[in-house]
């Protein structure tokens with residue numbers, strides 16, 4: 001809307017007017033920053049890169065210059081109306097960057113590499129005090145009002161982050177320090193897909209060595225589940241998708257078999273599990289039909305873990321006798337039933353040591369200007385994770 005020359009030539013995520021102010025004396029007042037961001041103006045509307053204004057970091061807050069941000073299916077669900085969202089909305093909630101500015105009292109230092117956490121735990125509510133910080137009562141809003149667009153319209157941020165942007169301004173609790181030198185396009189995934197997928201296997205389902213696992217839906221999260229199942233020692237790892245094109249990706253991520261999701265699926269799974277069905281099924285789509293499919297292909301006494309986030313009016317129907325007789329467990333895994341503050345550093349250390357290779361999850365990197373095309377690819381089910389990188 002405004003003339004481009006009204007914006008600083010340098011990326012605003014790095015520009016820092018107040019810190020650059022020369023002379024001593026009292027701290028100059030921190031100023032809002034203008035950054036480029038991927039904005040949705042409404043459900044179904046075309047995505048655009050816009051200039052948006054973010055406030056200066058307040059007490060206990062930081063501004064993080066984004067280095068890389070993944071495009072996650074939940075972002076797509078915000079855009080296509082599956083999840084209720086407020087607009088205009090900055091997309092993105094899976095990212096890595098560097099602390100560029102600190103507000104008063106922040107515990108972080110400028111220059112610290114970090115991963116963003118879309119569910120910072122308050123550490124005070126009932127769930128936080130009972131060891132379930134992923135269910136924290138303070139982190140339920142899918143969109144949070146913050147900042148404004150270039151024309152002065154109040155802006156909303158996906159999961160309080162809005163990470164598909166040159167910078168974010170967030171509370172200290174929403175950033176997790178990581179070692180320097182990690183590949184940004186891989187480190188970004190630690191904040192959603194990898195933490196979610198790994199946590200679903202390690203924390204929620206507690207997959208044990210020798211067990212059989214079926215994974216339905218091979219996006220970034222599903223592929224992360226496959227890789228984590230392999231690392232947990234599962235010996236039969238069945239990857240399931242509607243797209244044959246996912247076969248090679250699935251096998252590279254750790255699957256022992258690839259199966260097409262069709263009417264023969266349960267039979268194919270039983271043929272590979274001595275006729276019983278899988279010990280574990282992970283549903284990584286978020287649809288009633290695939291939850292039903294996961295239920296059917298699991299053995300008697302097995303466990304179905306729902307990782308995908310579905311729509312509230314998509315009802316799952318199960319027979320009462322079947323529920324009793326099958327003795328299966330059906331549960332969901334929210335953010336991998338994980339404590340990101342504790343588990344992201346573990347995963348980052350594994351990545352740094354080469355014990356965790358996320359290369360197979362990254363289908364490609366693109367500049368922020370091309371971020372809308374990454375949403376098109378995601379909607380078509382192409383590849384694993386598309387990651388926007390910024391200098």
Ligand SMILES: [Zn+2]
Nearest residue numbers: 072074094192
């Ligand atoms: Zn996500």
Ligand SMILES: [Zn+2]
Nearest residue numbers: 122125128136
């Ligand atoms: Zn809490």
